[in-house]
Amino acid sequence: MSEKAQTNIENAVKTVKDPTTGLSLGELGVTPELHLDAGEAEISLTLGYPAEGVAEELAGAVNEAVSSIDDVDSVAVNIDWAIPARGGANTGGEIPGVKNIIAVASGKGGVGKSTTAVNLALALAAEGARVGILDADIYGPSQPKMLGVGQRRPEVVEVDGKQMMVPIEAHGIQSISMGYLVTEQTPMVWRGPMVSGALQQLLTQTRWDNVDYLIVDMPPGTGDIQLTLSQKVPVTGAVIVTTPQDIALLDAQKGIEMFRKVKVPVLGVVENMAVHVCSNCGHEEHIFGAGGGERIARDYDTRLLGSLPLDLSIRETTDSGTPTVADDADSAISQRYRAIARTLGATLWQQSGVSGGPEIAVVED
Numbered sequence: 001m002s003e004k005a006q007t008n009i010e011n012a013v014k015t016v017k018d019p020t021t022g023l024s025l026g027e028l029g030v031t032p033e034l035h036l037d038a039g040e041a042e043i044s045l046t047l048g049y050p051a052e053g054v055a056e057e058l059a060g061a062v063n064e065a066v067s068s069i070d071d072v073d074s075v076a077v078n079i080d081w082a083i084p085a086r087g088g089a090n091t092g093g094e095i096p097g098v099k100n101i102i103a104v105a106s107g108k109g110g111v112g113k114s115t116t117a118v119n120l121a122l123a124l125a126a127e128g129a130r131v132g133i134l135d136a137d138i139y140g141p142s143q144p145k146m147l148g149v150g151q152r153r154p155e156v157v158e159v160d161g162k163q164m165m166v167p168i169e170a171h172g173i174q175s176i177s178m179g180y181l182v183t184e185q186t187p188m189v190w191r192g193p194m195v196s197g198a199l200q201q202l203l204t205q206t207r208w209d210n211v212d213y214l215i216v217d218m219p220p221g222t223g224d225i226q227l228t229l230s231q232k233v234p235v236t237g238a239v240i241v242t243t244p245q246d247i248a249l250l251d252a253q254k255g256i257e258m259f260r261k262v263k264v265p266v267l268g269v270v271e272n273m274a275v276h277v278c279s280n281c282g283h284e285e286h287i288f289g290a291g292g293g294e295r296i297a298r299d300y301d302t303r304l305l306g307s308l309p310l311d312l313s314i315r316e317t318t319d320s321g322t323p324t325v326a327d328d329a330d331s332a333i334s335q336r337y338r339a340i341a342r343t344l345g346a347t348l349w350q351q352s353g354v355s356g357g358p359e360i361a362v363v364e365d
């Protein structure tokens, strides 16, 4: 194949739009790898986010862009991904075996933060990433139940002379939780002082196995505990979960402001329980109000990553130990979680390397 045909192919591929970001592959900095043999073109693309759900669509678009080029008789497209490590935004140091840490937080309890965190973790895995989840909610750890692994105890192994916990695998993701370490009988008064030390221990003494994304299910609220955690943990970015009520949105704003103070980039907002679809007649109703997530994302110069409906199946599946995405990764609701997961991955990929990160600086009001 001529050099001209090769250049034409490269140029054509670079104009193709990535379905997740809407940006062209050229704008995303993706360089196609070409193997040309007579009229046969084999094109390999490596994205920086897990893209299982859109790989076929993207391959089709590349195929279409290239097949009309002179001298090209057949096209084969391979889509793959290699997730870069973006490092932490503060001085907590790296966590062995973890590339990116994403804190999932909410200003207020009960908005569905843990449900969103676990389904997001499973969605990232369904999209083709290696994922871990760390349940940092010491007062009400819910991940063991949501993942259906109850109060199991992690195995402890020695690595380089150090005692390390082996995460508990469930539905294809690695997990560690305060719930594996404390029992319901652990007195509440012990828990407060334990928080920061215990979390640090969970982070540094867990033998994460080659994780692209570690989702941290943060304790609810924006008090001192959360502030300390966001400073101690080398968080790459944060996701804020909110419901559309004004009161929840106000708390979500506090969450965004908290992460800003400690210079952790807010990757976006997830609006949970955004709309109720009647299971009898299909009527849609915004029982908690409409457009709140969009508004807060706009006001705070971040993005709405997506919305989830108030849906009985989310509660039933997640509360029974097989969260929505693990139950059926292709259902309409799972597709929503997966779209959020892709956008999240792509946002992190495109975030100019915060690796090494700025020095932590708490901005005083």
Ligand SMILES: Nc1ncnc2c1ncn2[C@@H]1O[C@H](COP(=O)(O)OP(=O)(O)OP(=O)(O)O)[C@@H](O)[C@H]1O
Residues within 6 Å of the ligand: 106, 108, 109, 110, 111, 112, 113, 114, 115, 116, 137, 140, 142, 219, 220, 272, 273, 308, 309, 310, 311, 312, 314, 315, 316, 318, 319
């Ligand atoms: N979109 C949804 N539709 C229906 N039920 C939901 C949805 N999201 C969460 N729930 C349910 O709401 C309850 C609270 O959710 P969850 O425990 O995730 O909230 P949380 O914000 O993490 O709470 P806390 O801050 O108290 O830990 C759970 O029973 C969960 O199954």
